[in-house]
Amino acid sequence: DARENPRLVVLTDIGGDPDDMMSMVRLMTYASHIDIEGLIATPPGRRAVVVPEHIHRIVAAYGKVRDNLELHEPGFPTEEHLRERIAEGTPVDGMEGVGEDRDSPGSELLIRSVDRDDPRPLWVAVWGGPNVLAQALWRVRATRTPDELAAFVAKPSVYAISDQDDS
Numbered sequence: 001d002a003r004e005n006p007r008l009v010v011l012t013d014i015g016g017d018p019d020d021m022m023s024m025v026r027l028m029t030y031a032s033h034i035d036i037e038g039l040i041a042t043p044p045g046r047r048a049v050v051v052p053e054h055i056h057r058i059v060a061a062y063g064k065v066r067d068n069l070e071l072h073e074p075g076f077p078t079e080e081h082l083r084e085r086i087a088e089g090t091p092v093d094g095m096e097g098v099g100e101d102r103d104s105p106g107s108e109l110l111i112r113s114v115d116r117d118d119p120r121p122l123w124v125a126v127w128g129g130p131n132v133l134a135q136a137l138w139r140v141r142a143t144r145t146p147d148e149l150a151a152f153v154a155k156p157s158v159y160a161i162s163d164q165d166d167s
Contacts (some may be wrong), residue, residue: 004022005033005034005035005075006034006035006120006121007034007035007037007113007118007120007121007122007123007127008031008034008035008037008038008122008123008124009037009038009039009040009109009110009113009122009123009124009125009156010024010027010036010038010039010040010124010125011039011040011089011106011124011125011126011127011128011129011130011132011133012024012039012041012042012043012055012127012128013041013042013043013044013128013129013164014041014044014051014052014055014127015041015044015049015050015051015054016044016045016047016128016129017044020127020128021054021058022053024039024054025027025057025058025060025061028058028062028069028093028143029069030060031062031076031077031082032069032073032075032076032077033075035120036077036082036085037109037113037114037116037122038063038085038087038106038109038110039059039082039085039086039087040054040087040088040089040106040109040110040136041054041055041086041087041088041092041106042088042089042106042128042129042130042131042132043089043091043097043128043131044104044128045093046093046165047093048091048092048093049091050089050091052087052088052092054092055086056083056086059079059086060079061080062079062082063079064081066078067158072093072122074082074143085109087089087104087105087106087108087109088104088105088106089104089106089131089132089135090102090103090104090105090106090107090131090132090135091152092131093129093131093165094129094131094165095131095134095165097131097132097134097135098113098131098134098135098138099135099138100131102135102138103139104132104133106132107132107133107135107136107139109158110124110132110133111136111137111139111140114134114136114156115152116154120157121155121157122155122156122157123156123157123158123159124156124157124158124159125161125162126158126159126160126164127161128164129164129165130158130160130164131153131165131166133158137152140152150165
């Protein structure tokens with residue numbers, strides 16, 4: 001049952017080196033066990049770009065084998081379902097990507113996921129720089145009361161694989 005699956009948003013600096021592409025492929029093989037709510041491209045390394053095209057290519061390849069995966073285990077999301085959850089952060093590295101006028105489709109998706117009325121925890125996996133998360137927190141702090149901010153930050157569980165930048 002998908003309602004029992006953990007919720008997940010991935011922040012990935014995909015495109016800087018092959019590790020996040022390999023991780024994204026592996027994530028697709030477990031997609032029947034995870035409710036993927038966001039696949040957000042963040043700047044790779046210290047480059048001022050985001051490369052969501054890599055996520056789109058992997059999801060398209062997944063779409064070609066999804067029906068076969070479904071034969072062996074039900075519950076794999078459709079390619080379209082995953083495509084609707086791809087977003088990008090602002091193409092600015094670190095804390096330079098946080099503040100007024102730095103909202104992005106990625107930070108907005110993350111805020112919507114945290115705000116969703118769903119009792120399951122939301123896991124945020126940071127495979128690269130966390131400035132999309134930092135921007136979401138900045139926006140919520142700037143637009144909500146202290147109690148609303150406290151309720152917001154209590155919801156996501158964040159796992160970062162390393163300290164990639166100053167955000």
